[in-house]
Amino acid sequence: MxxxxxxxxxxxxxxxxxxxxxxxxxxxxxxxxxxxxxxxxxxxxxxxxxxxxxxxxxxxxxxxxxxxxxxxxxxxxxxxxxxxxxxxxxxxxxxxxxxxxxxxxxxxxxxxxxxxxxxxxFSVGNSAEIQYKDIRVNLDTREVIINDQTLSLTGREYAILLLFLENPQKVFSRANIYESVWNEPFFDNNKTINMHISNLRSKLNLANTAYIKTVWGIGFKFD
Missing domain, CATH: 3.40.50.2300 (Response regulator)
Structure with a gap:
């Protein structure tokens, strides 16, 4: 337990x-x-x-x-x-x-x-890693590294990043993100999603790429 x-x-x-x-x-x-x-x-x-x-x-x-x-x-x-x-x-x-x-x-x-x-x-029994361009994620330790620097992410930010990494190029609405990460029904809580996306974008600034793109009128995608 x-x-x-x-x-x-x-x-x-x-x-x-x-x-x-x-x-x-x-x-x-x-x-x-x-x-x-x-x-x-x-x-x-x-x-x-x-x-x-x-x-x-x-x-x-x-x-x-x-x-x-x-x-x-x-x-x-x-x-x-x-x-x-x-x-x-x-x-x-x-x-x-x-x-x-x-x-x-x-x-x-x-x-x-x-x-x-x-x-x-997101826990795994065997050592596993996701790599996408400059980003490396160790799924065992939940360590996120960009250009040899370790990021300090909250649990929500880590979960949102994994959602994007597992589905690059897919467009997610705010409701998609909220229901996938929070495991709760979405009640038009745009402020919460926008805040977490903004924080994650800031922390990903170590990379040479603006990974999270806004798709106006729909949501976000990882590119």
């Missing part, structure tokens, strides 16, 4: 999450600060992180920025802040999803399941 790291310093909330996940068969690891969480990731094979933001020492935002420098592990942020600008900043800085406090445990379980299902979609 998946190994989930809980980084939450509120003992009551931490206990609620742990008991819920244990009850549903997940293996859990507990951390009460960002520094402790970083250490546990280095020591364990963690499949997903549940991350509080207001943490002692290294806070959640700092933890997220650091972990994204070397890992695409799915991270769901748990926060009491319900401000859209703040949420957009979190997603831009590497969060794969978020849930606001107080939360429904059924919703939390559903979001965890979606992230794990999506991550496992």
């Amino acid at each position: 998946a190994e989930i790291l809980i980084i939450e310093d509120d003992v009551a909330i931490h206990s609620l999450i742990k008991e819920t996940l244990d009850l549903h068969g997940y293996n859990t690891i507990s951390a009460y600060s960002g520094t402790e969480g970083k250490m546990l990731i280095a020591q364990n094979n963690v499949d997903l992180v549940l991350l509080d933001l207001m943490l002692p020492g290294m806070n959640g935002k700092e933890f997220l920025q650091e972990i994204r420098s070397y890992s695409t592990i799915p991270v769901i942020v748990i926060t009491a802040i319900n401000d859209q600008n703040w949420i957009v900043e979190l997603l831009t800085n590497g969060a794969d999803d978020y849930i606001t406090k107080p939360f429904n445990v059924k919703e939390l379980l559903a979001r965890i399941s979606i992230q794990l299902r999506h991550a496992s979609k």
Whole structure:
């Protein structure tokens, strides 16, 4: 079963999450600060992180920025802040999803399941690599390299890139991308797709090619 790291310093909330996940068969690891969480990731094979933001020492935002420098592990942020600008900043800085406090445990379980299902979609048993022009992707380590430089991608950005790499020249509507990557019905959420595409384009700038093309009135393609 998946190994989930809980980084939450509120003992009551931490206990609620742990008991819920244990009850549903997940293996859990507990951390009460960002520094402790970083250490546990280095020591364990963690499949997903549940991350509080207001943490002692290294806070959640700092933890997220650091972990994204070397890992695409799915991270769901748990926060009491319900401000859209703040949420957009979190997603831009590497969060794969978020849930606001107080939360429904059924919703939390559903979001965890979606992230794990999506991550496992691209896991392989044998070493495999995708190469397209200047881009190399190691499917085992989820490492993305352009011109000998490693990119730091979020889980969503990595999934969108793989979708394009597996289907070069195919035109994807925003609904196609959202439903393939998020595994949820698309509800005209153009802002979310546009933000992730914009971030991915910026990170691919190391290449000598503008890979992601906008097909006006339809969506995007990888060329």
